[in-house]
Amino acid sequence: MGNGGPAPTVPTAPLLRALSETGAIGSTARQLAERVSRPLPAVSERLAELSEAGRVLRIGRGLWILRDFETLDGQSGFVEPAAYTERFLNEEGVPLGRYDGPITFADNETAPVHRWWPYVQGYSAGFVAGLLERADLPRGASVLDPFSGSGTTVVEARRAGLRGLGAELLPPAVLAARVKTDFGLSRAALGTAARACLERAARRAPGPLPFLRETERQFAPATREALTRLRDALPPPTTPVARALRVAFGRILIPVSRLRRSPCLGYGGKDPAVAPDPMAAFSSAVAEMQADLATLDRDRASWGPRATLWEVDARRLPAPKGRVALAVTSPPYVNGMDYVMNYKLDLAWLGYARSYDDLIRLRTAMVACDNLPRGAADAYLRPDEADDPWLRELLPRIRANVARKRTYRRDDVHGIVLRYFADLRPVLARVYDALVPDGRFVLVVGDSLLAGTYVPGDLLVARLGRALGFSIDSVQVARSRRSGQRRSFELRESIVTLRKPRAAA
Ligand SMILES: C[S@@+](CC[C@H](N)C(=O)[O-])C[C@H]1O[C@@H](n2cnc3c(N)ncnc32)[C@H](O)[C@@H]1O
Structure with missing residues (x-):
């Protein structure tokens, strides 16, 4: 130095x-x-x-x-992933298997319909399609996704002749899923409405900027102005076509900005001088939708019924009891992603949030992530209150590491982890109730490294399912990921398959 x-x-x-x-x-x-x-x-x-x-x-x-x-795993008391895997085998009788196939959203970026609103937190349409095909469900059977995000599951369900049911709290994601499952949307009406919108935008004066503090940094001045004109020219979201135009508007926000998602929203790596013109980007987004609607139309005879998307907390899932043939989801991960901050542009520009308080309220309503407002995990600070003995061992280690290091952003990480599993419990319980006997619940979920403590999120979710009455069919590792906390530490993403017993009510 x-x-x-x-x-x-x-x-x-x-x-x-x-x-x-x-x-x-x-x-x-x-x-x-x-x-x-x-x-x-x-x-x-x-x-x-x-x-x-x-x-x-x-x-x-x-x-x-x-x-x-960087690292705390040289410390005494660090429990390696392999130790949990072995313990899981001993206690649950289930070895970790492998799954070779697509799992991340990457394929969806260019896939018809899925690309309308790329959601980096989404999972692979190919994975869902394969699962549905192998499940061989009767036509019109219900497939539920309690964290339906941008609608990967419900889109694939409808394409496979099934009825998709989804719950999601992020309003632009709900909007995207609703629009993406509206396979019969008129291409001509969409084109006419888009042209009219662009004409109105060309005549308008620039409108007010959204409340986000960094708007001026996020967009070049001409882009900002064009975006306000386009936004103010959008028709009210009272018709399917108007809602589709909103999705197209949301879709262009990042491409025309100085931001990128990698996977969190951040600056860098983009040349602001070459940002596309919002009007041209909007036209291309609409043209892409029209082309995909034409592709979908070829299989019209095999479409399933319209999907149902609830903008609700998955903990209060309103799914009908005993009627769902299969549930598939990727829940938030234990340390996870701040979905609200990552989609703050869509939330602000489309008017779903009008202040930072609105953003914070939405984030607090979601399954816990490590960006919860201070105090939101206060009721969960006692590790001895965890139902799972693994958590009762793990949480004090997180607490001790945080206390020892003193440099973590917050001192309630163990409370957030406990709240995360407490948040997931009612979701798994509701899905259990919704499933038919012998129905499966397939979850794509990852593990984490938090405050130098390894948290086997996938195995803990499987154990939570078992505690609620499911049996654990399998846990298959689908890919490895790098830990955000320590790049050399290998994490994984797994497919956990739970099954409701045949004899269950
Ligand atoms: C991993 S993403 C799911 C992505 C989805 N599989 C897809 O392909 O688009 C998890 C989702 O859970 C949502 N979420 C978080 N807490 C929720 C809650 N309590 N109720 C409903 N949705 C919630 C987030 O907004 C996020 O979209």
Whole structure:
């Protein structure tokens, strides 16, 4: 470190603060330079000094994290994934299997209909299609997704001749799923409405910007203006065509901005000079929809009934009891993703949220993630209240690590983990009730590394299912992922298959 050298041009405190904000995910030097408003070369130099001093760490692909986020697994008491796998086999009699096939949303980015509103948190349409095909359900049977997101499950269900049922709390995702399952939408009416909207937008004066503090940073001035004109020209969302235009508008927000999702929303890696024109991007999005509607139309005879999408908390799922043939979902993961912040642009620009308080309220209503407002996990700070003995062992370790390190963003991580499983419990219970006897509930879920503690989220979800009356058919590892907390630590994403007993009421 430059002890005794010239005074640094980049002060340490704001840089470290900026790094602590992106925590285990990390930031690039360019992002940090923007954050602390200092030139990139000076920030890079300062990072190199801090790295030498052991305070920050480069974790590959140009990302920097605070050293404290790196590793705790050399510590005594760290329980390795393999130890849990073995214990799971001993206690539940189920070995970890493998699944070779698509699982992430990547394929959907170019797949007809799924691409209308790309949802990085979604899962693979091919995975769902394969599952439905193998399930060989009678035509019109109900398939439920309690966290239906952008509607991957319900779209594939309808294509397979089945009735999709979905619950979701993120309003733009519900909108997208409703529009994406409206296979009979008129292509001509959509084209006419889009043209009329563009004409109105061309005549309008620029409108007000949404409440988001960073709007001016997120978009070039001309783009901002064009977006406000286009937004204000959208017809009210009272018809299927008007709702489809809103999805097209939501779809272009990130491509025309300086932001990208990787998978969280962030700056960097984009040349603002080449951002597409919003009007042209909107026209292309609508043209894509029209082309996909034409593709869908060829299989009209095999479509299932219209899907039902509830904008509700999955813990209060209104699904009919004993009528669902198969449930499929990817729930939020235990440390997970802040869906609200990641889709704040859609929420703000489409008027679903009018203030930061609105965003916070929505986030608090969701299954717990580590961005919950302070106090939201206060009722869950006692590990001894966990039902699962694995959690009763695990949570105190998280608490102890946080207390020892003192550099985590928050000191209630163990409470968030407990609340996460408490949040999932009623969802699994409702799905159990909704399923027919012998019906399966298939969950794509990952494990996590939290405050230096390994949390086998997939196995814990399987155990939660078993505690609620399901049997555990299988846990199949579908892919490995990198831990955000420590890049060299390999996490996984698994397919957990639960089954309601034949004799169940
Ligand atoms: C992993 S994503 C599901 C993605 C979906 N499988 C797809 O392909 O688009 C999890 C979803 O759960 C939603 N969610 C979180 N808490 C919820 C709750 N309490 N009730 C309903 N949905 C919730 C999030 O908004 C997010 O869309």
